[in-house]
Amino acid sequence: MAEDLLVVEDVKKHFPVTRGIIFQKQVGAVKAVDGVSFSVKSGETLGIVGESGCGKSTLARCIMRLLDVTDGTITFDGRDITRLSRPNMRPIRREMMMIFQDPYASLNPRKRVGQIVGEALEVHKLGTATETRRRVQELLEVVGLNPEHYNRFPHEFSGGQRQRIGVARALAINPKLIVCDEPVSALDVSVQAQILNLLEDLQQDFGLTYVFIAHDLNVVRHISDRVLVMYLGKIVELAPKLDLYETPKHPYTGALLSAVPIADPDRGRARQPVVLEGDVPSPLNPPAACNFHPRCPRFQEGHCDVEEPPLYPFGNGHVAACHYPLERWPLGPEEFRTPGAAGPPAEPSTVS
């Protein structure tokens, strides 16, 4: 069994909300990420899904140490990197890279492609100028761009090509881990397929590990080995891909899955979506106990709003934080609303 490349333990990221100009006083905190634990094995792809504002991107930035966590530990390749100083962090930055969502905003418009892709090589002083140039051209070829485009500017490329430049930049220094923050959300389906295939090929060729963040459940299903569902800064469910998509346990996961349109007129129209009421509550003042309870169709008064559900285990590494998990899948809207007698497994899981 492959070892854990990345271990995230009880990570919290709270952004303080202050009042006053000179004497700033903290009046609250936005709990963007609130006690998240998981691990990623070497060579694996972990998908993270959730609605906007659930803390996916903040979590990614915490993993990359672009943000300092409020609490908890992040272990990368056996080393605690949570509080490493900048100079000590530098060699570790060679091992982890990030691909960003917006290919229009994440490339410096005043730099040439060669400089953008080669920047990390320069920063880490890996090789001479000629070597860097050769390496960059090799990378451009790997991601399916013409190496002769070395001297072009980002605006000369289409969205899909720009995202390829982003991928080439992430690959430049042979990282072990790549954190992809919505890498295909801004692209058309046909271009999206090209980038997804490219990411899969690269994973095979270079043994990469991905943390893949997206809000598109179809994309996450396609690329991930395991999937983590977040809601308001917390994990609601974590499971191997097939377990999650075929036997979701948490009502939120169920609602998400039932809301995805199916590209087949007959089955698509037959599907009965569980429409959630309202919007995601503010993370400034999240609901008590289970923070999904105000929108949950299975809400039981006096339990869900009093006692916070732990991550109950369902076997095969499948955990879900719900007192009244779904019995089977798919469920009709009526059954969805009425939890059966069978409660969650007796043993709450410790950190998995």
Added chain:
Amino acid sequence: MALLEVNDLKTYFQTDDGIVKAVDGVSFSVEKGKTLGIVGESGSGKSVTCLTIMGLNAKKNTITSGNALFNGEDLLTAGSRRLREIRGDDIAMIFQDPMTSMNPVHSIGTQLVEAVQLHRDVSKRAARNRALELLKAVGIPRAERRFDDYPHQFSGGMRQRAMIAMALVNDPDLLIADEPTTALDVTTQAQIMALMRSLQDDFGSAIIVITHDLGVVAETADDVLVMYAAKVAEHGPVRKLFNRPHHPYTWGLLGSLPRLDADVDRLVQIPGQPPSLLRPPPGCRFHPRCPYVMDKCKTEVPPLVGISDDPDHLQACHLDEATKDREATKLLETTMAHTG
């Protein structure tokens, strides 16, 4: 007679580099109470088609030809005064990005009331009641209290719902929705789709949905128009188009879709990129990216014709039908095989 009938619509833009043929000979019709889905990649001319119908293109440097008959009246030759009467009343539009298409300095309520009073000779109170009624209908919680809120105080989903309320406030006969759910999360998307469906049931409006999400099209549209590089690649009833797609571009789109309902080892990818509309390739515009390309495709533009045993289902491809049926079946087997 169809509610909207578009014949051989062409929209050309004059630019410094030459003429961009953004829409090049598109025809379709929409019946009352029906939904037409228009799909295609960015830059395929979906949005320009609808903007042209609405008369929203800048007059300068735009050449338009063909006609768009709305209840028998040609919208392309109508004067701007007449168009202003039609827009927002008989034809309404929902724009893609509710953040940028609402006025940030007026409250949501004011904008809705304005939409009513522009077209109806009613008192402010009556207009306000009508606006409130619509805000409630689209599911804005505590609509009375949110009425005087500004767009920035609404979340993305609520803003999109307010946009829909504004579009529906005068009971339009035709609603054009340009990527109505693209910027939204799936749960909100499900709410908006359910809302549009129920409004269609209640008011019997016709809807044109522009989207690149084939899932949305499959579930909402009655007819589907697939556009590629300013031209129609395939056009037909939704079930026929999804169950027997007859154009290699449609196969590419369907194959490149990761699915929730099936495991595909590798997505089909359409190689290359959409062509520049400044200098589109000769012959079939899809030929440089088409895996089935023949010599004929490089020189002759394929006409948009019905399939021999199904004249409603139009497609523009030179391939023979036996091959197309075989390839379509193969594609459906690989994408649907795992679901039984």
